[in-house]
Amino acid sequence: MAEKKATRAAYGEALAELGAKYPQLVVLDADLSAATMTGAFAKAFPERFFDCGIAEANMTGIAAGMATAGLKPFTNTFAIFAAGRAYEQVRNSIAYPGMNVTVVGSHGGPSVGEDGATHQMMEDLALMRAVPGMTVVNPCDAYEMRQAVEALILHEGPAYLRMCRYASETVTDAIPGYQFALGKGVVLREGGDLSIVATGITVQMALAAAEALAAEGISARVIDIHTVKPLDEELILRAAEETGAVLTVEEASVIGGLGGAVAEFLGEHRPVPVLRHGVPDAFGRSGTAAQVLDYFGLNPAGIAEKARRLLKLK
Amino acid sequence: MRMTTKELAITATKARLLILEGVHAAKAGHPGGSLSCVDALTTLYFDEMDVDPAAPRKAERDRFVLSKGHCAPALYAVLALRGFFPTEDMKLLRSIKAHYSGHPDMAHVPGVDMSTGSLGQGISAAVGMALAAKTTKAGWRTYAILGDGEIEEGQVWEAFMAAAKWKLDNLCAFIDVNGLQIDGATANVMPSEPLDKKMEAFNWNVLTVDGHDYEAIRAALKTVRETKGKPTVILMKTTKGKGVSYMENQAGWHGKAPNDEQYEQAVKELNARLAELEG
Numbered sequence: 001m002a003e004k005k006a007t008r009a010a011y012g013e014a015l016a017e018l019g020a021k022y023p024q025l026v027v028l029d030a031d032l033s034a035a036t037m038t039g040a041f042a043k044a045f046p047e048r049f050f051d052c053g054i055a056e057a058n059m060t061g062i063a064a065g066m067a068t069a070g071l072k073p074f075t076n077t078f079a080i081f082a083a084g085r086a087y088e089q090v091r092n093s094i095a096y097p098g099m100n101v102t103v104v105g106s107h108g109g110p111s112v113g114e115d116g117a118t119h120q121m122m123e124d125l126a127l128m129r130a131v132p133g134m135t136v137v138n139p140c141d142a143y144e145m146r147q148a149v150e151a152l153i154l155h156e157g158p159a160y161l162r163m164c165r166y167a168s169e170t171v172t173d174a175i176p177g178y179q180f181a182l183g184k185g186v187v188l189r190e191g192g193d194l195s196i197v198a199t200g201i202t203v204q205m206a207l208a209a210a211e212a213l214a215a216e217g218i219s220a221r222v223i224d225i226h227t228v229k230p231l232d233e234e235l236i237l238r239a240a241e242e243t244g245a246v247l248t249v250e251e252a253s254v255i256g257g258l259g260g261a262v263a264e265f266l267g268e269h270r271p272v273p274v275l276r277h278g279v280p281d282a283f284g285r286s287g288t289a290a291q292v293l294d295y296f297g298l299n300p301a302g303i304a305e306k307a308r309r310l311l312k313l314k
Numbered sequence: 315m316r317m318t319t320k321e322l323a324i325t326a327t328k329a330r331l332l333i334l335e336g337v338h339a340a341k342a343g344h345p346g347g348s349l350s351c352v353d354a355l356t357t358l359y360f361d362e363m364d365v366d367p368a369a370p371r372k373a374e375r376d377r378f379v380l381s382k383g384h385c386a387p388a389l390y391a392v393l394a395l396r397g398f399f400p401t402e403d404m405k406l407l408r409s410i411k412a413h414y415s416g417h418p419d420m421a422h423v424p425g426v427d428m429s430t431g432s433l434g435q436g437i438s439a440a441v442g443m444a445l446a447a448k449t450t451k452a453g454w455r456t457y458a459i460l461g462d463g464e465i466e467e468g469q470v471w472e473a474f475m476a477a478a479k480w481k482l483d484n485l486c487a488f489i490d491v492n493g494l495q496i497d498g499a500t501a502n503v504m505p506s507e508p509l510d511k512k513m514e515a516f517n518w519n520v521l522t523v524d525g526h527d528y529e530a531i532r533a534a535l536k537t538v539r540e541t542k543g544k545p546t547v548i549l550m551k552t553t554k555g556k557g558v559s560y561m562e563n564q565a566g567w568h569g570k571a572p573n574d575e576q577y578e579q580a581v582k583e584l585n586a587r588l589a590e591l592e593g
Binding site: 053 | 445
C-alpha cells in the first residue's frame with residue numbers, strides 16, 4: 001500500500017529540499033506557513049523566506065518585483081486568496097509582464113472541509129486557466145508533487161500550482177521510472193470503453209471507480225492530467241478516438257476547469273460524448289472533507305455512476 | 315550632480331512638449347497627472363538614477379516603477395529624451411502600430427522596469443525589487459511614483475507596511491500630491507490627509523517638497539541616499555496640468571486630449587517657456 005499524504009505536505013518537503021540546489025528560489029507566505037507547509041523552507045533558508053502578513057495582493061506584487069531581479073518566487077496562501085482575492089494582481093503584475101513566478105494555492109476545492117464555503121475555492125482552475133500564458137498544475141499525489149515543484153522552479157514564466165489539504169494515497173510512484181513533465185498527462189490504467197480524465201486528488205477516486213466498473217465488465221482508461229494548462233491535447237485526442245467517450249473529474253467547479261478545457265478541445269477537434277464531474281454551479285459547505293466530497297459525489301461511486309451515464313450517450 | 319537646474323528645467327519642458335504631442339496624436343491619454351509628475355521624473359532620470367539606455371536591462375541599474383501607470387506619457391517622454399528610444403516615437407502613443415500602450419509595458423518598451431496601470435500594484439512590485447536587492451546584496455536602488463488618488467487603494471498601505479518591516483532604505487516612493495482625481499478633489503472623493511503623519515506612523519522617513527522645484531527634489535534625493543534603516547517617501551506638492559495654463563488645477567484634464575486649437579496653445583506656451591530658459 002502506498003503512503004497516504006497531502007500534496008501540500010509533499011510540497012513543503014520539496015521546497016525545503018530544493019532550496020539548497022536552487023539559490024534563486026525565494027518563498028513568500030501570507031501568515032499561513034503552518035498550513036501551506038512553507039515552514040520547513042523558512043527554517044532552512046530564513047534569508048529567502050518572506051512572511052508578507054495577511055496581505056495577499058501585496059505579496060503577489062512583491063513576488064513580481066523580485067522576479068524582475070532574477071529571483072524565482074513561489075507565493076503561498078490558500079487557493080481562495082491566491083487565485084481569488086489576488087486574481088487581478090496575478091493577472092496584471094505577474095502574467096501580463098510574463099513574470100517568472102509560481103503562485104501556489106493550497107487548500108483548493110471542497111476537501112478543505114470544515115472551514116466551509118468561504119474557504120473552499122472551486123473556481124481557481126477556471127480563473128487561472130483563463131489568464132493568458134499561465135501554466136496551471138494540480139498534482140495528484142505526494143510523489144508527483146515533489147517532481148512538479150522542481151519542474152516549476154525550472155519553468156520560465158507565470159504558473160499556478162494547486163494543492164489540497166486532503167491526504168491521498170500515492171499512485172504515481174507505482175509507474176516504473178515515472179518522470180513528471182509539464183503538459184504531459186499520464187495514463188494510469190488502460191481501458192477501451194471510456195476514458196476518465198482526472199486531476200488532483202480525484203485521480204485516486206477515478207482509479208477506484210475504474211476498478212468497480214471493471215467488475216461490471218466496463219473497461220475504463222484513467223488519465224492523470226496534472227497540468228490543466230497547457231492541456232495534453234494529443235493524449236486527450238487519442239483517448240477520445242480510442243474510447244469514444246470522455247468523463248472529466250476534478251475537485252473544482254465543472255465550469256471552466258479541466259472539464260471546461262477538455263470539452264472545449266474535444267468539441268472543436270473530436271466531438272464525442274463528454275460528461276464533466278466535479279462541483280456543480282454551487283458553493284460548498286462545512287463538514288469533514290470526506291463528507292463534503294461525498295456531498296458533491298466526488299467519490300468512486302459518484303464517478304462510476306457518471307461513467308455509466310456517459311456510456312449511454314455513446 | 316549630472317545636470318544643472320537650468321538643464322533640468324529645459325529637459326522637463328521638452329518632456330512636457332512630448333507629453334502633449336503624444337496625447338494629442340493619440341487623441342487620448344492622461345495629460346494632467348503626467349504634467350504634475352514630470353519634473354520629478356526628469357530629475358530622477360537625468361540627475362539621480364544609474365541607468366544606461368544602451369543596456370536597459372543590465373542587472374546593476376537603478377529601477378523605477380510608475381505606480382500611477384496612467385501617466386505613461388510622462389515616463390515615455392523622459393525615457394525618449396534620455397535616449398531609450400527616439401522622441402519621434404511619442405507620435406505612436408497608444409497606437410496599434412507600436413507598443414507605447416496607454417499604460418507602461420515592460421515587455422516591449424525599453425527602459426520600462428515594471429508594467430503598471432492597475433492602481434496600487436506598482437508600489438508592491440517596487441517593494442519586491444528593493445527586497446530583491448537586499449536579498450542579493452546588490453547596491454542598486456528602487457524609485458516609484460504614486461498618485462495621491464492611487465493611495466486610496468488598500469494594497470498601497472499593505473506595501474507601505476511591508477517596506478517598513480524590511481527596512482527598505484533602498485526604496486524611495488514619491489506621492490504626487492496634486493490634490494485632484496477623476497471625480498474631483500481628493501479631499502472630497504476620499505480624504506487622505508494628513509499624509510505626512512500617516513506615513514510617519516507607517517515608519518517611513520517622510521520628506522515634503524515642492525514637486526516642481528528641481529533643487530528641492532535633488533536635495534530630498536540626497537537625503538534619501540543618506541537615510542538608513544527606513545524607506546523614504548517624498549510627498550511632493552504639485553499642480554495638476556503644470557505648465558499648460560488652461561490645464562492647471564483642472565480635474566477635467568485628468569484623462570482628456572487637447573483638440574488642435576488647444577494643442578497649439580499648449581505648444582506656444584511651452585515653447586515660450588523653453589525660449590525663456592534657453593535665452
